[in-house]
Amino acid sequence: MSQHNDTDHISGRSTTGHEWDGIEELNTPLPRWWVLTFYATIIWAFGYWVVYPAWPLVSGYTAGVLHTTNRAAVTANLAQLEALRGEKMKALGTASLAEIENDPALLALARARGKTVFGDNCAPCHGSGAAGAKGYPNLNDDDWLWGGTLDQIMQTIQFGARSGHAKAHEGQMLAFGKDGVLKSDEIVAVANYVRSLSGLSTRKGYDAAKGEKIFADNCVACHGDRGKGNQELGAANLTDKIWLYGSDEATLIETISNGRAGVMPAWEGRLDPSTIKAMAVYVHALGGGK
Amino acid sequence: MTKNVTSKELMGGDDDLPLYAPQKKIYPQRVSGSFRRIKWGLMALCLGVYYLLPLVRWNRGLGAPDQAVLIDFQSQRFYFFFIELWPQEFYYFTGLLILAAFTLFLMNALGGRIWCGYLCPQTVWTDLFYVVERWTEGDRRARIKADAGPLTAARLARRALKQAIWLIIAWWTGGAWVLYFSDAPTLVKDLATFQAPAIAYVWIGILTASTYLLAGHAREQVCLYMCPWPRIQAALTDEWALNVTYKYDRGEPRCSVKKGRAQRALGETAGDCVDCNQCVAVCPTGIDIRNGAQLGCIQCGLCIDACDNVMKRIGRPTRLIGYDNDINVQRRTSGKTEAFKPVRSRTVVYAALIATVCAVMLHALLTRSLLDLNVLHDRNPVAVKLSAGAIRNGYTLRFLNKRGFDRVIAVDVDGPANAQIHIVGFDSVTPDRPMIVLARDATTELRVLVTAPFDDKSEKTAPVKFRITDIGLGEVASATDHFVTP
Numbered sequence: 001m002s003q004h005n006d007t008d009h010i011s012g013r014s015t016t017g018h019e020w021d022g023i024e025e026l027n028t029p030l031p032r033w034w035v036l037t038f039y040a041t042i043i044w045a046f047g048y049w050v051v052y053p054a055w056p057l058v059s060g061y062t063a064g065v066l067h068t069t070n071r072a073a074v075t076a077n078l079a080q081l082e083a084l085r086g087e088k089m090k091a092l093g094t095a096s097l098a099e100i101e102n103d104p105a106l107l108a109l110a111r112a113r114g115k116t117v118f119g120d121n122c123a124p125c126h127g128s129g130a131a132g133a134k135g136y137p138n139l140n141d142d143d144w145l146w147g148g149t150l151d152q153i154m155q156t157i158q159f160g161a162r163s164g165h166a167k168a169h170e171g172q173m174l175a176f177g178k179d180g181v182l183k184s185d186e187i188v189a190v191a192n193y194v195r196s197l198s199g200l201s202t203r204k205g206y207d208a209a210k211g212e213k214i215f216a217d218n219c220v221a222c223h224g225d226r227g228k229g230n231q232e233l234g235a236a237n238l239t240d241k242i243w244l245y246g247s248d249e250a251t252l253i254e255t256i257s258n259g260r261a262g263v264m265p266a267w268e269g270r271l272d273p274s275t276i277k278a279m280a281v282y283v284h285a286l287g288g289g290k
Numbered sequence: 291m292t293k294n295v296t297s298k299e300l301m302g303g304d305d306d307l308p309l310y311a312p313q314k315k316i317y318p319q320r321v322s323g324s325f326r327r328i329k330w331g332l333m334a335l336c337l338g339v340y341y342l343l344p345l346v347r348w349n350r351g352l353g354a355p356d357q358a359v360l361i362d363f364q365s366q367r368f369y370f371f372f373i374e375l376w377p378q379e380f381y382y383f384t385g386l387l388i389l390a391a392f393t394l395f396l397m398n399a400l401g402g403r404i405w406c407g408y409l410c411p412q413t414v415w416t417d418l419f420y421v422v423e424r425w426t427e428g429d430r431r432a433r434i435k436a437d438a439g440p441l442t443a444a445r446l447a448r449r450a451l452k453q454a455i456w457l458i459i460a461w462w463t464g465g466a467w468v469l470y471f472s473d474a475p476t477l478v479k480d481l482a483t484f485q486a487p488a489i490a491y492v493w494i495g496i497l498t499a500s501t502y503l504l505a506g507h508a509r510e511q512v513c514l515y516m517c518p519w520p521r522i523q524a525a526l527t528d529e530w531a532l533n534v535t536y537k538y539d540r541g542e543p544r545c546s547v548k549k550g551r552a553q554r555a556l557g558e559t560a561g562d563c564v565d566c567n568q569c570v571a572v573c574p575t576g577i578d579i580r581n582g583a584q585l586g587c588i589q590c591g592l593c594i595d596a597c598d599n600v601m602k603r604i605g606r607p608t609r610l611i612g613y614d615n616d617i618n619v620q621r622r623t624s625g626k627t628e629a630f631k632p633v634r635s636r637t638v639v640y641a642a643l644i645a646t647v648c649a650v651m652l653h654a655l656l657t658r659s660l661l662d663l664n665v666l667h668d669r670n671p672v673a674v675k676l677s678a679g680a681i682r683n684g685y686t687l688r689f690l691n692k693r694g695f696d697r698v699i700a701v702d703v704d705g706p707a708n709a710q711i712h713i714v715g716f717d718s719v720t721p722d723r724p725m726i727v728l729a730r731d732a733t734t735e736l737r738v739l740v741t742a743p744f745d746d747k748s749e750k751t752a753p754v755k756f757r758i759t760d761i762g763l764g765e766v767a768s769a770t771d772h773f774v775t776p
Binding site: 101102106107108111127128129131137140141142143237240241242285286287288 | 450668669670671674676678679682684712713715729734735736737739
């Protein structure tokens with residue numbers, strides 16, 4: 001070890017004793033306030049370990065004397081929020097659907113509540129603006145599989161369709177091709193016939209009479225003799241301009257061959273009754289409600 | 291042995307000096323004179339307006355607040371005598387700010403930093419606090435002497451009394467502040483009975499603390515170090531602007547009264563300044579005006595009064611220090627008469643701008659519509675195809691009824707051919723011309739659906755104009771948007 005002089009003879013200040021290539025480092029201590037702050041943070045950390053949950057253990061963690069948990073805090077906050085909302089939502093619980101829609105204040109409340117809950121629960125399928133997608137109905141338009149009155153909308157939300165709930169809407173589009181009921185040429189004919197019902201163009205030289213007969217034999221039971229649909233069964237109206245899965249020939253052939261059975265979950269039990277009510281009013285107010 | 295050189299010597303010898311100079315305590319002396327009288331008057335006016343304005347009543351009819359000046363956050367209204375502003379009309383405040391800026395420019399062009407010296411809240415409240423200080427601890431000499439001497443019981447009592455009165459004024463200042471935000475008599479009662487909202491007490495606390503600290507303790511330090519305006523205002527002044535000026539052409543060379551008289555008797559020149567330092571003693575920012583225009587000068591004119599008093603006593607003409615401009619110094623030294631030019635392009639332009647902004651604001655205020663309509667098109671989805679092939683667009687309409695009574699309005703739409711309008715929640719009204727009731731003094735937001743037949747020949751987009759008509763008064767408002775097809 002090289003010998004060092006503890007004092008730098010030029011500045012007259014002490015050095016750290018470290019020397020590289022003849023250059024010595026002056027001993028320049030940190031400001032006192034800085035050091036004190038540093039010690040304070042260490043003391044603070046000890047306090048923190050004691051007060052708050054800190055150390056992971058083999059099967060758990062040190063809970064700290066305050067027994068603070070973020071989960072409990074969030075739950076409490078949510079409960080507080082629900083209580084806050086509950087006051088206002090009470091009015092929705094007691095009013096009938098029609099009353100809500102005819103009272104501007106209640107309507108505004110239901111739409112506001114419905115909008116947020118829609119975003120959380122319904123938007124994944126129906127889209128954030130409820131415009132739907134292939135297989136997921138557009139809730140803004142005036143075409144309804146299960147009916148578009150306030151009560152019908154509410155029932156669909158509450159119990160769903162093909163959801164497994166005892167009161168759910170049942171009924172599905174059968175798989176005429178897969179189940180061997182219709183042969184492919186018959187399916188092509190009936191698909192073109194269905195297109196003609198809503199004024200769409202048909203394949204050249206398709207057998208209209210054959211299509212009509214197949215439709216009469218197989219489809220009218222659900223879709224009605226003019227293809228107007230049946231909301232009791234969730235059978236689509238085939239004469240209008242709105243198509244849930246698409247109106248082109250290939251899509252129709254697929255629909256007829258393999259059937260369709262989209263599922264709408266039941267929301268009873270997952271959303272509270274007044275929220276379901278608000279949701280029904282919100283969906284109805286989107287513009288398509290009857 | 292080599293000679294030890296200290297680091298001080300290496301670095302120029304002053305690296306141990308503190309970064310900031312310690313505050314030099316200023317003991318402004320009491321002074322009387324014309325500018326002091328103007329200051330007293332303006333102080334009374336400013337404080338009077340501030341403390342009493344919330345108590346002024348104004349009848350606006352049933353259900354509306356009867357306070358002349360009220361910032362009503364809860365119902366989002368601003369009342370100023372006959373003016374009632376909504377949040378949508380916040381641009382009036384922009385107008386006020388522009389007006390304030392131009393007024394400041396004009397004041398600067400005419401009289402330099404007269405805002406600082408006479409009207410700035412910091413000046414007004416500091417001045418008020420000095421009154422208290424002089425009353426409790428005596429004038430300049432007494433305070434200097436007491437501060438230099440030992441801390442006796444009597445001195446302590448005077449100090450405590452001063453602080454107490456300062457705190458009371460500060461507290462009263464904070465109290466008056468919150469009265470602008472709520473019905474004043476009710477709030478005073480609630481405050482006294484501890485029923486007022488916590489926020490009121492918090493604001494009183496904040497304003498009490500800031501008034502006490504700024505006016506009592508920070509004083510001229512605010513003007514010298516904290517306030518940006520001296521820097522800005524210095525850039526706004528020009529050679530014609532009147533500034534508090536020591537007329538060195540008249541004052542120099544300084545000499546005693548006796549020597550001055552003797553010199554003048556001999557026909558020799560002698561300055562009028564007798565170096566009595568009265569101008570420095572009275573200065574609230576502790577500057578020597580004889581060093582010329584400087585940042586610390588707030589143009590309060592107290593040095594003018596102090597100097598005038600001395601000049602009168604020694605029988606010399608007054609206004610050795612006075613409001614003067616740079617041009618005059620040159621003119622006097624070259625034997626010309628003094629010149630003042632308040633009307634010049636700069637001031638004319640400022641005055642014209644002020645008049646223009648005032649006129650625009652007044653016009654906007656007088657022709658302010660009391661029925662308004664805003665429209666917002668649905669974005670998701672922008673258009674909906676209906677089962678029969680028609681297209682429907684959704685809009686959110688916000689109706690503003692600024693009158694103090696409910697009114698029935700009809701909603702019409704001029705849009706694509708054969709467009710039909712439907713207001714959600716109003717099924718029972720006449721379908722071809724929906725009518726709705728707008729609550730008084732409120733906004734109503736409604737969802738409106740417009741449906742139009744559509745075929746391949748239809749335009750992709752068409753303008754839509756919503757028009758609302760007050761059935762009783764005939765007032766009309768409208769808003770335009772577009773009708774979109776998918």
